Amino acid sequence: MQHTDRRDFLKLAGLAGVSFTAGLFPRHRAAAQGSDFHFVQFSDTHWGYKGPANPDAEHTLEKAVVTVNGLAQKPDFIVFTGDLTHTTEDGKERRARLQRFKEIVSALSVKDVRFMPGEHDASLDKGEAFKEFFGATHYTFDHKGVHFIALDNVSDPAARLGDEQLAWLEADLKQRKADDRIVVLTHRPLFDLVPNWDWTTADGAKAIGLLMPYSNVVVFYGHIHQEHHHMTGHIAHHAARSLIFPQVAPGTAPRRPPPPPFDASLAPLGTRDVAMGAKVTMTELPVTRG
Numbered sequence: 001m002q003h004t005d006r007r008d009f010l011k012l013a014g015l016a017g018v019s020f021t022a023g024l025f026p027r028h029r030a031a032a033q034g035s036d037f038h039f040v041q042f043s044d045t046h047w048g049y050k051g052p053a054n055p056d057a058e059h060t061l062e063k064a065v066v067t068v069n070g071l072a073q074k075p076d077f078i079v080f081t082g083d084l085t086h087t088t089e090d091g092k093e094r095r096a097r098l099q100r101f102k103e104i105v106s107a108l109s110v111k112d113v114r115f116m117p118g119e120h121d122a123s124l125d126k127g128e129a130f131k132e133f134f135g136a137t138h139y140t141f142d143h144k145g146v147h148f149i150a151l152d153n154v155s156d157p158a159a160r161l162g163d164e165q166l167a168w169l170e171a172d173l174k175q176r177k178a179d180d181r182i183v184v185l186t187h188r189p190l191f192d193l194v195p196n197w198d199w200t201t202a203d204g205a206k207a208i209g210l211l212m213p214y215s216n217v218v219v220f221y222g223h224i225h226q227e228h229h230h231m232t233g234h235i236a237h238h239a240a241r242s243l244i245f246p247q248v249a250p251g252t253a254p255r256r257p258p259p260p261p262f263d264a265s266l267a268p269l270g271t272r273d274v275a276m277g278a279k280v281t282m283t284e285l286p287v288t289r290g
Contacts, residue, residue: 036275036276036277037076037143037144037275037276038073038075038076038273038274038275038276039075039076039077039078039079039143039273039274039276040068040071040075040078040079040110040271040272040273040274040285041078041079041080041081041220041240041271041272041274042064042078042079042080042081042240042243042271043080043081043082043083043187043221043222043223043240043241043242043243043271043272044081044082044083044118044222044223044225044240044241044242044243044244045060045061045064045080045083045084045085045101045242045243045244046083046084046085046086046120046242046243046244046245047061047084047085047086047097047100047101047104048085048086048088048093048097048100049086049244049245051245051259052261052262053244053245053258053259053260053261053262054244054245054262054269055262057244060243060244060269060287061101061104061105061243062104062107063287064243064269064270064271064287065104065105065107065108067271067285067287068108068109068110068271068285069107069108069109071273074109074110075110075273076110076112076143076144077110077112077113077114077143078108078110078112078113078114079113079114079115079116079150079185079220080105080113080114080115080116081116081118081185081186081187081220081221081222081240082116082117082118082119082120082121082154082186082187082222082223083117083118083119083120083121083187083222083223083242084098084101084115084117084118084120084121084130085097085098085101085120085121086120086244087119087120087121087123087124089124091125091129094121094124094125094129095129095132095133098121098129098130098132098133098134099133102133102134114141114148114150114185115130115134115135116137116150116152116185116186116187117130117134117137117152117154117155117187118154118187118222118223119154119157119159119187119188119223121154122137122152122154122155123154123155123156123157124157126155126156126157127152127154127155130155137152137154137155138150138151138152138165138168140172144276145181146181146182146183146276147176147180147181147182147183148182148183148184148185149169149172149182149183149184149185150184150185150186151165151169151184151185151186151190151207152165152186152187153186153187153188153190153201153204154187154188158202159188159198159200159201159202160201160202160203161201161203161204161206161207162203166203166206166207166210169207169210170210173210173211173214176214178213178214178215179214179215179216180214180216181216181276182211182214182216182217182218183217183218183219183220183276184207184211184217184218184219184220185219185220185221186201186219186220186221187221187222187223188200188201188204188221188223189201189204189221189223189224189230189237189239190204190205190207190208190219190221190232190237191204191205191208191230191232191237192204192205193224193228193230193250194250194251194256196254196255196256197250197251197255197256198256199223199224199250199256208232208235211235212233212234212235215234217234217235217236218235218236218237218238218280219235219236219237219238220238220240220272220274221237221238221239221240222239222240222242223239224239224247224250225241225242225244225245225246225247225259226239226241226242226246226247226249227239227240227241227284228250236280238282240271240272241268241269241270241271241272241284242269243269243270243271243287244269245259245260245262245269246259246260246269247259248260268284268286268287269286269287270284270285270286270287271284271285271287272284272285273285
């Protein structure tokens, strides 16, 4: 993977790309199991949001698609880690938003795209509308020696994975070797970041317990609308920025405040380029508002 190409692109595009590298995978395993590759993570696009936190909400997703299509090195695939649309109690409107979201992202030049729900998409109807447009809410796939596990901790309004999904996860992991490279994709944090802000998964500790015997695990999630890095033992958890508005830092108030009004000086919105090799390198790709 030539990281220089992505940095050069960021400079040419006038984007303040920031890279973060985590030493997660032993080099000999990376070389033995497959070539280096990279993918792009979108999260919390909230299509349908209208409000002071983003006066350009109608066009932010389109701008992000243009940014990713302009990458010098095309990603192998793209993942959306939830909250594709903004919540609505109207089932017809929910489907209209999912349809419009799907139309916008169809312009991505990379056609291998994976989708996951957030609570805004799925908690009011237990994922029914999401499944109509995008299929299963939890699944696995493999790519160049890395095993990907997409978990659904949002379709249950209580923010649980549930016993059935945990049993499914356990059965899948039993097929893996202890040093296999594993990437978990989820919407909410699996650990207790700020439980009283709804920044947790009620039974996430059980999932982490199932993952702990595996030495090469990394988790990518969304939900909190900001970059955040956390370790549970040897497992790294990396939150992605939102594409619609930032949230305040975890635990800075007794109750989670509403998103702040638009301010160009606030943390940027954006997507994330993830390079998978002997190390995992994350490059943030900002998208401007307004």
